[in-house]
Amino acid sequence: MDTSYTSFAASPSSSRIKKVLLLSVALNFTLVAGLCAYYGTNAALEGGMVAGRTAQVGMRNALSRAGRLAVRSAVVDAPNFITTKSQEIFNEAKTLMPGGVSSPVRAFKSVGGEPVVFDKVKGAYAWDVDGNKYIDYIGTWGPAIIGHADDTVLSKIKETMEKGTSFGAPGILENVLAKMVIDAVPSVEMVRFTNSGTEACMGMIRLIRAYTKREKVIKFEGCYHGHADSFLVQAGSGVATLGLPDSPGVPKAATSGTLCASYNDIESVKKIFEDNKDEIAGVILEPVVGNSGFIPPTKEFLQGLRELCDQNGALLVFDEVMTGFRIAYGGAQEHFGVTPDVTTMGKVIGGGLPVGAYGGKKEIMEMVAPAGPMYQAGTLSGNPLAMAAGIATLERLKQPGTYEQLDKMAGKLVNGILDAGREAGHEVCGGHISGMFGFFFNKGPVNCFADAAKSDTEKFAKWHRGMLERGIYLAPSAYEAGFMSLSHTEEDIEKTIAAAKEVFATI
Numbered sequence: 001m002d003t004s005y006t007s008f009a010a011s012p013s014s015s016r017i018k019k020v021l022l023l024s025v026a027l028n029f030t031l032v033a034g035l036c037a038y039y040g041t042n043a044a045l046e047g048g049m050v051a052g053r054t055a056q057v058g059m060r061n062a063l064s065r066a067g068r069l070a071v072r073s074a075v076v077d078a079p080n081f082i083t084t085k086s087q088e089i090f091n092e093a094k095t096l097m098p099g100g101v102s103s104p105v106r107a108f109k110s111v112g113g114e115p116v117v118f119d120k121v122k123g124a125y126a127w128d129v130d131g132n133k134y135i136d137y138i139g140t141w142g143p144a145i146i147g148h149a150d151d152t153v154l155s156k157i158k159e160t161m162e163k164g165t166s167f168g169a170p171g172i173l174e175n176v177l178a179k180m181v182i183d184a185v186p187s188v189e190m191v192r193f194t195n196s197g198t199e200a201c202m203g204m205i206r207l208i209r210a211y212t213k214r215e216k217v218i219k220f221e222g223c224y225h226g227h228a229d230s231f232l233v234q235a236g237s238g239v240a241t242l243g244l245p246d247s248p249g250v251p252k253a254a255t256s257g258t259l260c261a262s263y264n265d266i267e268s269v270k271k272i273f274e275d276n277k278d279e280i281a282g283v284i285l286e287p288v289v290g291n292s293g294f295i296p297p298t299k300e301f302l303q304g305l306r307e308l309c310d311q312n313g314a315l316l317v318f319d320e321v322m323t324g325f326r327i328a329y330g331g332a333q334e335h336f337g338v339t340p341d342v343t344t345m346g347k348v349i350g351g352g353l354p355v356g357a358y359g360g361k362k363e364i365m366e367m368v369a370p371a372g373p374m375y376q377a378g379t380l381s382g383n384p385l386a387m388a389a390g391i392a393t394l395e396r397l398k399q400p401g402t403y404e405q406l407d408k409m410a411g412k413l414v415n416g417i418l419d420a421g422r423e424a425g426h427e428v429c430g431g432h433i434s435g436m437f438g439f440f441f442n443k444g445p446v447n448c449f450a451d452a453a454k455s456d457t458e459k460f461a462k463w464h465r466g467m468l469e470r471g472i473y474l475a476p477s478a479y480e481a482g483f484m485s486l487s488h489t490e491e492d493i494e495k496t497i498a499a500a501k502e503v504f505a506t507i
Helices: 008-040 044-077 083-096 151-163 174-185 197-212 237-241 266-275 299-312 330-336 383-398 403-422 455-470 490-504
Strands: 117-120 125-128 133-136 190-195 216-220 259-262 281-285 315-319 342-346 356-360 427-434 436-440
Touching: 008 427, 083 151, 133 436, 133 490, 151 383, 174 356, 174 383, 190 197, 190 299, 190 427, 197 216, 197 281, 216 266, 216 490, 259 299, 259 342, 259 427, 266 299, 266 356, 281 436, 299 490, 330 342, 403 427, 403 436
Parallel strands: 216 259, 216 281, 281 315, 315 342
Antiparallel strands: 117 125, 125 133, 190 356, 342 356, 427 436
């Protein structure tokens, strides 16, 4: 669907309302004329006249109410939502960048229409270039856990910026953030900073292969670990959103050592280990899937993976780029009580600036250059601005009640939306853990990507469009999780649920 949002301007709405009002007035005049004729010819029949008058008044009131409801319906169906400037900018962008974006999911391909172009963000809100305000549940895809453009974070960035924007040399802030990560994340004894989650996963897979001296790895259908060649196999997220089975340009040799299992299905993992005895370097997964929508694991599944890796001399890797410091201060491994050997991170630890990291047991991490032979490097890795923003963000997250607040607000949002959908007769399911949530247009349960793929994505697209028009900014894909921030208020949640009810009634 490529229909422009500008077709939903106020004028068609006004015309529709006028038609409904004229119809209502005409019906009421017809009632009055009928009453006059009735009384003129039946004046002697007083009892009948009273009964007739009562019936006619009831009809008049009913029609009048119907008119008012129709007007309200017209307003709900066609809100005043104009994105002329966004459309102009995006049209130009498409001549300058592939698809007009710097990351595919931003193009709104799976939900129709064209994306809105942001002008600024603050707290829980975003404003586009046309001045439309949105309650934002993407939070720059996870990092804005304390809210956009937090004053304390901005202050730390400005203070650091006065000393320079990049060193390309060791800096004290790297030590500070490294110690915070090591103190928080159970599996991490040493850490290497990178510039993105993709970079972190690239370093991680090279590391586990170097450490184990094995080449094959097990990943899971629908789990996304960045766009490195080895991982673009049944990768969910943007690949699923665009309907691409894999990516052209990835050599067969790059993925021949990547074996796919089904999420939450420990037997599928056992079978791969049995078929590839002493060849598996590691098992890599999102401990809570966020790139096929929100799919939590069972604790038994995670424990089973830990046991299988131990039994087969393989390393267990949690990709916590999304869940790290998001569902608990120590990530999913703290939440579930299952400790991997290696962990990848990103998003939250940079406080909204580009960052990534991978860490693990000291004996494993000392394989990384210059301590060991496994080479990985990055010009802007450990950038002082990202380190400063990350430190300020983690300091805020350490305060008491942080994750309880995220859990409460996300729970209210998800339950409210699911209740609204079911009341309107739609099949929906979903859930949350702390400040990470998601839902599917699917009766559920959803335990893996195959379950998620049964969702009604066309209905989701219509619902997403309707929510956007009402100032609610959600992930433009049925296969992405959503994110709560500490800046969202009870009023924001109530407005979102009210908008959801309106839109569910129209699809």
